[in-house]
Amino acid sequence: MIKLSTKTLLTPIFIQKQNGCKDDYFVHYINWLDRIQLREEFVEAEMIQNEAHKYANNQEIKVKSLEENFETLNYNNEWLELHSQERLTRQYTDYRVLELTAKACHQILNDEEVTEIGDFLFGIELWLEYSLGILALNAWQLPYSLVYAIISDINLHEKEYKGKLIYRRRIVQTAGRCAMTLISRGETQKASALLPMVHHYAEALDTHVQGLYRFAWAYLDYRNGKIEGQKEMLRVIALFDFLEVPISRDFAQKYYNRHVLNLEES
DSSP: OOOOOSSOOOOHHHHHHHHSOHHHHHHHHHHHHHHHHHHTOHHHHHHHHHHHHHHHHHHHHHHHHHHHHGGGOOHHHHHHHHHHHHHHHHHHHHHHHHHHHHHHTTSOOOHHHHHHHHHHHHTOSSOOHHHHHHHHHHTTTSOHHHHHHHHHHHHTTHHHHHTOHHHHHHHHHHHHHHHHHHHHTTOHHHHHHHGGGGHHHHTSSOHHHHHHHHHHHHHHHHHTTOHHHHHHHHHHHHHHHHTTOHHHHHHHHHHHHHHTSOOOOO
16 A cells, blocks of 8 residues: 655556556545545645646647647648547546546535536446546535436446445445435435435444444434434434544544534534
8 A cells, every 4th residue: 555645646657656557646636535535624625636636737738739739730640640649638538537526625616517527437438447536526516416426327237336344334334424414404315215216335343334224214314303323423423432443433422522512623
């Protein structure tokens, strides 16, 4: 595992030398952003956002340069330049999505940015660790209809995702986070439709997955006027504490304080 300093970012070239794959670079940042989001370390999220923006901007400049010079290409170089343009466009998209995802960890995205993330996710044909991570991190702000459609699609291939912990975790995170946003807005019927869709992923033995799933359902019960829901939220927090999962415990406690006790940290 590569350890990152919170003061500097590793360059793509460095990550490739360490892990041998560009995707490892993005997956690493997705995992880092997941911890950042739970801990609400907004300074680090903004740092990643700014760094990704710089790389995205560089790729965009290169793509535009190729487009401007396209008519001057000779026949022998045309295929190579088209291939380069496609590669640069993919790289721009990767960095741009990482930039917006980092921003979503500490800010509300505007409508255009949500649409941009949604377009990227809607174009995914094979859900792997990176794309599922992007989905889970943005789930707080994504439209219900998009999340519902994506999980419906994923469930068509349930066996492929249920057997791997990180896939289960990201899928349950997606539904749980989207559901909690819906619940906080009073859209409890939509949340009630979404959470059962990932029940089969939450059954597996994983403290974080099961705890998040139980916590989301408990919050739904609480908002539906069931006092047992509030008690269950506290039980989940206590369970995280007992099992020594401080990052999940602290996240759940903060969420409970804000949305049940209506407390804000000073």
